[in-house]
Amino acid sequence: MPATCIVVGCGKKYGDVGQGRRKVALFHLPTNLTILKKWCDILSINCNNLSVAKTERVCSQHFFKQDLTYSERRTILAKGAIPIHTSTPGESVRVSCLRSRDN
Numbered sequence: 001m002p003a004t005c006i007v008v009g010c011g012k013k014y015g016d017v018g019q020g021r022r023k024v025a026l027f028h029l030p031t032n033l034t035i036l037k038k039w040c041d042i043l044s045i046n047c048n049n050l051s052v053a054k055t056e057r058v059c060s061q062h063f064f065k066q067d068l069t070y071s072e073r074r075t076i077l078a079k080g081a082i083p084i085h086t087s088t089p090g091e092s093v094r095v096s097c098l099r100s101r102d103n
Contacts, residue, residue: 004057005026006043006056007083008044010062012024018059018061025075025077026057026058027057027060027077060075064081064084
């Protein structure tokens, strides 16, 4: 079974078309325990079972644009990037735009 995004309400799979007509990338949960805890808290998931954490993925739709680098073959997630918990893919982008206007 193909991996899907674990964010509630998302379910995107690798290769699905996301915002900006780019293909969605899936990222493993981090191995650094401090960063893993932040991801789990934000995504409201239980990461006490590390074997489960190793199989889960979060799609590129749940990160700020500046945390992603696109190349011809792959999408690279910035070291230390933290996902944005949204029930709708792309909502994080709209939230970031609103925040930047407020400042």
